[in-house]
Amino acid sequence: xxxxxxxxxxxxxxxxxxxxxxxxxxxxxxxxxxxxxxxxxxxxxxxxxxxxxxxxxxxxxxxxxxxxxxxxxxxxxxxxxxxxxxxxxxxxxxxxxxxxxxxxxxxxxxxxxxxxxxxxxxxxxxxxxxxxxxxxxxxxxxxxxxxxxxxxxxxxxxxxxxxxxxxxxxxxxxxxxxxxxxxxxxxxxxxxxxxxxxxxxxxxxxxxxxxxxxxxxxxxxxxxxxxxxxxxxxxxxxxxxxxxxxxxxxxxxxxxxxxxxxxxxxxxxxxxxxxxxxxxxxxxxxxxxxxxxxxxxxxxxxxxxxxxxxxxxxxxxxxxxxxxxxxxxxxxxxxxxxxxxxxxxxxxxxxxxxxxxxxxxxxxxxxxxxxxxxxxxxxxxxxxxxxxxxxxxxxxxxxxxxxxxxxxxxxxxxxxxxxxxxxxxxxxxxxxxxxxxxxxxxxxxxxxxxxxxxxxxxxxxxxxxxxxxxxxxxxxxxxxxxxxxxxxxxxxxxxxxxxxxxxxxxxxxxxxxxxxxxxxxxxxxxxxxxxxxxxxxxxxxxxxxxxxxxxxxxxxx
Amino acid sequence: xxxxxxxxxxxxxxxxxxxxxxxxxxxxxxxxxxxxxxxxxxxxxxxxxxxxxxxxxxxxxxxxxxxxxxxxxxxxxxxxxxxxxxxxxxxxxxxxxxxxxxxxxxxxxxxxxxxxxxxxxxxxxxxxxxxxxxxxxxxxxxxxxxxxxxxxxxxxxxxxxxxxxxxxxxxxxxxxxxxxxxxxxxxxxxxxxxxxxxxxxxxxxxxxxxxxxxxxxxxxxxxxxxxxxxxxxxxxxxxxxxxxxxxxxxxx
Numbered sequence: 001x002x003x004x005x006x007x008x009x010x011x012x013x014x015x016x017x018x019x020x021x022x023x024x025x026x027x028x029x030x031x032x033x034x035x036x037x038x039x040x041x042x043x044x045x046x047x048x049x050x051x052x053x054x055x056x057x058x059x060x061x062x063x064x065x066x067x068x069x070x071x072x073x074x075x076x077x078x079x080x081x082x083x084x085x086x087x088x089x090x091x092x093x094x095x096x097x098x099x100x101x102x103x104x105x106x107x108x109x110x111x112x113x114x115x116x117x118x119x120x121x122x123x124x125x126x127x128x129x130x131x132x133x134x135x136x137x138x139x140x141x142x143x144x145x146x147x148x149x150x151x152x153x154x155x156x157x158x159x160x161x162x163x164x165x166x167x168x169x170x171x172x173x174x175x176x177x178x179x180x181x182x183x184x185x186x187x188x189x190x191x192x193x194x195x196x197x198x199x200x201x202x203x204x205x206x207x208x209x210x211x212x213x214x215x216x217x218x219x220x221x222x223x224x225x226x227x228x229x230x231x232x233x234x235x236x237x238x239x240x241x242x243x244x245x246x247x248x249x250x251x252x253x254x255x256x257x258x259x260x261x262x263x264x265x266x267x268x269x270x271x272x273x274x275x276x277x278x279x280x281x282x283x284x285x286x287x288x289x290x291x292x293x294x295x296x297x298x299x300x301x302x303x304x305x306x307x308x309x310x311x312x313x314x315x316x317x318x319x320x321x322x323x324x325x326x327x328x329x330x331x332x333x334x335x336x337x338x339x340x341x342x343x344x345x346x347x348x349x350x351x352x353x354x355x356x357x358x359x360x361x362x363x364x365x366x367x368x369x370x371x372x373x374x375x376x377x378x379x380x381x382x383x384x385x386x387x388x389x390x391x392x393x394x395x396x397x398x399x400x401x402x403x404x405x406x407x408x409x410x411x412x413x414x415x416x417x418x419x420x421x422x423x424x425x426x427x428x429x430x431x432x433x434x435x436x437x438x439x440x441x442x443x444x445x446x447x448x449x450x451x452x453x454x455x456x457x458x459x460x461x462x463x464x465x466x467x468x469x470x471x472x473x474x475x476x477x478x479x480x481x482x483x484x485x486x487x488x489x490x491x492x493x494x495x496x497x498x499x500x501x502x503x504x505x506x507x508x509x510x511x512x513x514x515x516x517x518x519x520x521x522x523x524x525x526x527x528x529x530x531x532x533x534x535x536x537x538x539x540x541x542x543x544x545x546x547x548x549x550x551x552x553x554x555x556x557x
Numbered sequence: 558x559x560x561x562x563x564x565x566x567x568x569x570x571x572x573x574x575x576x577x578x579x580x581x582x583x584x585x586x587x588x589x590x591x592x593x594x595x596x597x598x599x600x601x602x603x604x605x606x607x608x609x610x611x612x613x614x615x616x617x618x619x620x621x622x623x624x625x626x627x628x629x630x631x632x633x634x635x636x637x638x639x640x641x642x643x644x645x646x647x648x649x650x651x652x653x654x655x656x657x658x659x660x661x662x663x664x665x666x667x668x669x670x671x672x673x674x675x676x677x678x679x680x681x682x683x684x685x686x687x688x689x690x691x692x693x694x695x696x697x698x699x700x701x702x703x704x705x706x707x708x709x710x711x712x713x714x715x716x717x718x719x720x721x722x723x724x725x726x727x728x729x730x731x732x733x734x735x736x737x738x739x740x741x742x743x744x745x746x747x748x749x750x751x752x753x754x755x756x757x758x759x760x761x762x763x764x765x766x767x768x769x770x771x772x773x774x775x776x777x778x779x780x781x782x783x784x785x786x787x788x789x790x791x792x793x794x795x796x797x798x799x800x801x802x803x804x805x806x807x808x809x
Contacts, residue, residue, distance in 0.1 A: 119583035121593040187600045195593040225604045229611030233744070240701035242740040244615060250623060250734040259611050532585065 008286065008357050009510050011428065017505035019426040023523040038123030039526055044109035045424070046130050051101055052493070054137055058092035059489060061085050066482040069475050074465035082465035083150035084166070088140075090153030091171060095178045096137050098409055099267060102274035104133070104185055106416045107213045109424060111189060113517035113524065114207050116198025116533040121191040129184035136178030143167045143174065152463060154260065157245040157253040161237045168238060172231045179224045182270070186220025189213050200535035207515050207539050208297050212277025215301035219266040219308060227263035230256060254319060261312035269308040272404060273301055275412030276343055279365050282415050283347045285513040286362040287354025290540040293346040300339035307336045317388045326385045333383030340376050344369060360431065363438035364415035371407025371445065375400060378453070396456025402449045414441070414492060421496065422510045426523045427503030430495050437495075441488030447481025514545050579776040591778045598782040602789045609793055612748065616741050616800060623734035625727060628805040629709050630738035632722045633698060635689055639802040642685045643794065649678035650791040657784045660777040665770055668780070672764045675787065679757040686750055693739065700740040706732040745797055752790045759783060
């Protein structure tokens with residue numbers, strides 16, 4: 001056991017420790033045992049692999065965008081190619097990476113374990129959702145290879161229905177299919193959280209990770225069908241010309257945007273809420289304290305989900321909605337800042353007088369808190385219609401949502417992956433190099449996206465391959481930062497793969513964390529626990545954990 | 558992973574104590590299983606409501622904008638067939654509910670009969686719907702395909718409808734918005750019919766299973782959940798029928 005007070009990592013004696021022979025990975029072998037599995041943990045791994053694949057495609061496209069923007073002229077690619085590149089970047093990153101990232105991998109893996117259940121309520125639906133995801137993903141790749149689409153990921157009408165001649169239909173279909181994958185994941189989570197909790201696991205003993213996923217699942221279940229119908233109508237308008245979004249026939253192109261953003265704004269919270277769940281777990285574990293204001297943090301997730309449904313029109317302030325609508329939606333938008341701030345403040349209070357250690361997941365979590373706060377506050381600027389009219393469609397928007405999505409969600413995803421890696425694989429990742437990767441990511445991120453705030457303030461519009469030469473310095477900064485960021489993302493892929501074979505044996509509970517998922521072997525058994533656990537303490541109860549440990553030693557010694 | 562190549566021989570599978578074969582291993586009890594799948598079905602229906610909700614929103618907006626066009630266009634719908642279809646669908650919901658009851662009380666032949674009746678009533682509904690659709694095709698009232706506004710610019714050119722409602726001629730500007738009405742008519746009833754077709758396909762599968770006695774041995778969740786789906790599709794029609802056929806149906 002480590003006696004170093006700078007870390008809480010406590011690993012078993014490496015000479016004698018072994019990975020348990022029976023676990024969910026070793027239970028069955030062969031490709032079919034994976035492709036037909038009903039085990040939520042295996043499906044989570046399938047998701048993790050496919051999501052990483054799509055992340056790297058999306059990331060490569062981002063690299064192309066930054067390379068093109070290195071110089072003011074459009075010289076690396078033609079302008080219409082550039083349009084396709086940023087559209088595909090958006091579609092892949094949003095629908096194939098951010099939306100399923102934490103829920104479908106970490107959520108899938110750990111929600112049943114945190115609740116003391118053997119599996120999600122509907123294992124076959126869970127597998128179906130992975131296949132739908134994959135089908136959507138393959139369709140997107142096919143679309144990209146066969147000519148791409150250039151409407152932007154928002155498919156704005158009437159551009160998408162009447163003017164462009166690219167693969168809008170197949171991309172729409174892909175989004176439709178991937179949407180159903182997300183609906184099924186959310187549905188599965190809600191049913192599991194309602195019906196599969198182990199004895200003693202009351203709603204307010206659930207880890208905040210589960211609460212966050214519950215809120216995100218509500219959004220998935222209620223929001224995604226509206227996206228589905230919007231995409232269906234879009235496809236009908238494009239193919240048959242039904243007129244619903246066509247002003248020449250009396251239709252209203254704005255109706256599409258209302259329907260689209262009715263999903264796509266909540267989708268932003270689908271992306272960020274699970275990340276917030278991860279942060280709640282890591283902050284508590286690495287400061288050895290119960291989350292300050294547990295109930296407030298739990299309800300703030302639900303509040304974000306509820307408010308999230310009533311703010312969509314703030315994406316349309318310059319699209320010609322009425323002044324009164326602007327007023328109302330502006331006000332509602334600012335309300336979202338309240339539950340978000342509750343979370344940030346409560347995490348900060350958790351740190352206060354905690355025994356903080358700085359392992360990799362904690363570093364990523366700090367990155368999340370800082371960057372998400374900036375992303376969130378700039379959201380308030382954009383929520384007030386006056387500034388929005390100046391800043392919308394500029395790089396300020398791009399920087400804002402990348403601060404939330406990349407600075408927030410991606411940091412949280414990496415925090416979660418590192419935090420639960422020992423549980424998923426039974427092995428530790430190498431600590432020093434991963435701390436380095438966390439720092440590199442943070443630096444690279446700020447270099448990439450902070451200049452974009454300034455560019456946006458100065459008036460550089462988004463979605464153009466060329467820009468006036470006076471913006472070049474900041475763009476060069478941004479591209480240089482993107483290179484650093486790329487290295488920051490490449491590192492985890494390398495050392496995490498390395499650790500699968502050479503990492504230290506982690507043991508059951510390397511972090512001395514309190515969640516039920518840590519009270520079983522790593523990697524876990526197919527049915528998670530030998531006997532159904534009974535939850536007899538509150539979440540994040542470190543005294544309970546100490547008692548457990550004391551008992552263990554007594555019985556062995 | 559690397560260390561897990563050797564699998565402990567004879568390691569005990571999760572103990573399979575005495576529970577019925579239809580209980581999935583990850584549930585503690587049959588009740589929990591029934592409860593969970595039932596809840597999942599309700600949630601799924603909730604997503605369906607949101608899906609149809611998009612169409613209802615569009616209907617609401619355009620009806621408000623183009624009220625006269627919507628009134629006159631709705632006169633084109635055949636109220637006889639619409640009412641007949643409503644009756645057919647409500648009857649099918651009744652036979653479905655009886656089917657669930659038969660399954661619960663373990664009456665195999667009763668269940669098969671109810672499912673077959675539901676199946677047939679579903680087909681009758683689709684049959685009537687196709688009669689209505691073909692009327693629209695004949696009159697060039699399918700949006701996007703040679704849509705014709707002549708019946709609304711000059712109502713007397715369609716004597717059958719004119720006789721009943723004495724619609725006033727609309728200026729072209731308003732008359733062309735009837736295309737939106739007919740789009741919404743086709744989209745909403747078409748989406749509804751698609752749900753019927755899926756339901757009928759599942760019913761066919763269920764009839765086979767029911768004959769083999771699959772649902773009359775105590776495990777009725779599937780029948781119950783399908784019943785929920787069928788009633789949901791019914792209820793969608795209960796909203797569509799007045800919105801599309803009835804609320805503007807008064808002679809001017």
